[in-house]
Amino acid sequence: MSFIPLQPDAPLGTPGLPHERSDAARNRERLLCAARELVDEFGAEALTMDALACKAKVGKGTVFRRFGSRAGLMMTLLSDAESEFQRGFMFGPPPLGPGASPADRLVAFGEGRIYFVLENGELLKAAGAATRNRFDVPATKLSHRHMEVLLREAGIADPWVMAMSLTYALDPERIVDDVRVRGISPRRLTDSWRELITRLLKAS
Amino acid sequence: MSFIPLQPDAPLGTPGLPHERSDAARNRERLLCAARELVDEFGAEALTMDALACKAKVGKGTVFRRFGSRAGLMMTLLSDAESEFQRGFMFGPPPLGPGASPADRLVAFGEGRIYFVLENGELLKAAGAATRNRFDVPATKLSHRHMEVLLREAGIADPWVMAMSLTYALDPERIVDDVRVRGISPRRLTDSWRELITRLLKAS
DNA sequence: ATACTAAACGGACTACGGTCCGGTTTCTAT
DNA sequence: ATAGAAACCGGACCGTAGTCCGTTTAGTAT
Numbered sequence: 071m072s073f074i075p076l077q078p079d080a081p082l083g084t085p086g087l088p089h090e091r092s093d094a095a096r097n098r099e100r101l102l103c104a105a106r107e108l109v110d111e112f113g114a115e116a117l118t119m120d121a122l123a124c125k126a127k128v129g130k131g132t133v134f135r136r137f138g139s140r141a142g143l144m145m146t147l148l149s150d151a152e153s154e155f156q157r158g159f160m161f162g163p164p165p166l167g168p169g170a171s172p173a174d175r176l177v178a179f180g181e182g183r184i185y186f187v188l189e190n191g192e193l194l195k196a197a198g199a200a201t202r203n204r205f206d207v208p209a210t211k212l213s214h215r216h217m218e219v220l221l222r223e224a225g226i227a228d229p230w231v232m233a234m235s236l237t238y239a240l241d242p243e244r245i246v247d248d249v250r251v252r253g254i255s256p257r258r259l260t261d262s263w264r265e266l267i268t269r270l271l272k273a274s
Numbered sequence: 275m276s277f278i279p280l281q282p283d284a285p286l287g288t289p290g291l292p293h294e295r296s297d298a299a300r301n302r303e304r305l306l307c308a309a310r311e312l313v314d315e316f317g318a319e320a321l322t323m324d325a326l327a328c329k330a331k332v333g334k335g336t337v338f339r340r341f342g343s344r345a346g347l348m349m350t351l352l353s354d355a356e357s358e359f360q361r362g363f364m365f366g367p368p369p370l371g372p373g374a375s376p377a378d379r380l381v382a383f384g385e386g387r388i389y390f391v392l393e394n395g396e397l398l399k400a401a402g403a404a405t406r407n408r409f410d411v412p413a414t415k416l417s418h419r420h421m422e423v424l425l426r427e428a429g430i431a432d433p434w435v436m437a438m439s440l441t442y443a444l445d446p447e448r449i450v451d452d453v454r455v456r457g458i459s460p461r462r463l464t465d466s467w468r469e470l471i472t473r474l475l476k477a478s
Numbered sequence: 479a480t481a482c483t484a485a486a487c488g489g490a491c492t493a494c495g496g497t498c499c500g501g502t503t504t505c506t507a508t
Numbered sequence: 509a510t511a512g513a514a515a516c517c518g519g520a521c522c523g524t525a526g527t528c529c530g531t532t533t534a535g536t537a538t
Binding site for chain 1 (some may be wrong): 339378404430431434435436438439440443445448451452456458462463465466467469470473475476
């Protein structure tokens with residue numbers, strides 16, 4: 071349970087941190103490399119921590135020290151793609167980024183999120199599951215805050231709670247299962263999201 | 275994996291079924307009884323299948339033959355309360371039951387659901403987790419269908435998908451964590467739900 | 479009553495996520 | 509170069525969900 075991933079991903083000489091030991095760095099590299107291979111070959115669902123430790127020629131304890139949990143590993147594997155998506159809605163061009171109306175930005179956000187989830191679905195599901203509450207995923211918090219700001223700007227009475235409703239409406243499990251299990255086209259999902267946001271934010 | 279809970283809960287002489295054996299009936303009774311005691315005393319989260327088997331003086335295999343999985347057991351435990359709630363929105367008085375406008379019925383449905391979840395949260399979370407997709411829970415399917423019908427009546431373009439969005443917005447995990455972990459009052463949840471439905475279904 | 483069969487039983491077994499801790503390695507100070 | 513301490517390592521170990529299969533037992537036909 072209680073576990074703090076010491077230097078989650080400090081890449082280089084971060085200011086005060088006591089310089090990550092070389093064996094630790096080497097093992098982290100080995101682990102990430104092996105994890106990516108395993109995911110590519112068998113999919114994220116099939117990745118077990120034992121197999122990873124074995125493939126990376128590392129003890130199991132090392133895997134958990136590095137990533138804290140299976141969910142933590144998946145989040146690390148996702149972090150690049152996630153950062154890019156975040157840059158998109160925080161600093162990118164409209165309508166996703168700043169410059170458009172809250173409604174347009176929310177529509178674009180949902181569409182972007184849906185396609186992002188469809189590309190990284192397995193990883194996202196694995197990252198969200200087994201976490202006591204999926205909301206603890208940092209990226210989820212950021213998305214929630216983003217929507218909250220836009221909803222407030224659009225005059226929603228309780229933007230925090232409404233953003234939570236929308237967050238769950240975009241739940242990775244929901245999106246992936248809609249498309250892959252229940253046969254809903256991505257297009258229908260984005261269209262419905264647009265309808266939801268449009269009606270929700272239509273000036274009264 | 276593959277497992278069909280033979281006669282999920284056939285209470286009496288169901289037509290053609292080859293009459294459940296007496297030892298099976300007796301063990302099911304023992305199991306349900308023990309399960310309820312354990313849940314009352316320690317909470318649903320803390321219930322382990324081993325402990326249940328032990329307490330019911332029954333082999334572990336028997337537990338799984340009866341309920342298929344931990345989620346299945348939780349669903350069985352829930353079924354009474356769930357049936358009552360279902361009767362409420364299908365046959366009860368308006369605004370929850372038939373007779374009110376779709377918007378009013380949806381508002382009432384969400385409010386009822388929120389309070390229902392807050393009362394049976396642990397069981398619901400346990401029933402939904404570990405199922406490959408939570409949508410497979412039969413009660414969830416029925417709720418989804420109910421909302422779909424109301425949304426269609428209210429002129430939503432793709433009621434099936436919209437109902438799915440709303441289903442996830444009312445996710446048990448979300449509701450329970452909002453209230454118990456993030457300190458949101460049930461009142462704020464129901465108010466926000468009302469705002470969501472009202473704006474969504476406002477005549478354009 | 480007896481014999482037969484299909485269903486039910488039980489508990490040993492597997493797989494997996496996660497924890498623990500004694501031993502080892504790297505870095506730093508001298 | 510040496511010593512000491514902090515960080516790190518590995519793999520044995522634990523708890524839990526779920527499976528398997530040889531054995532027992534309830535119903536049925538004679």
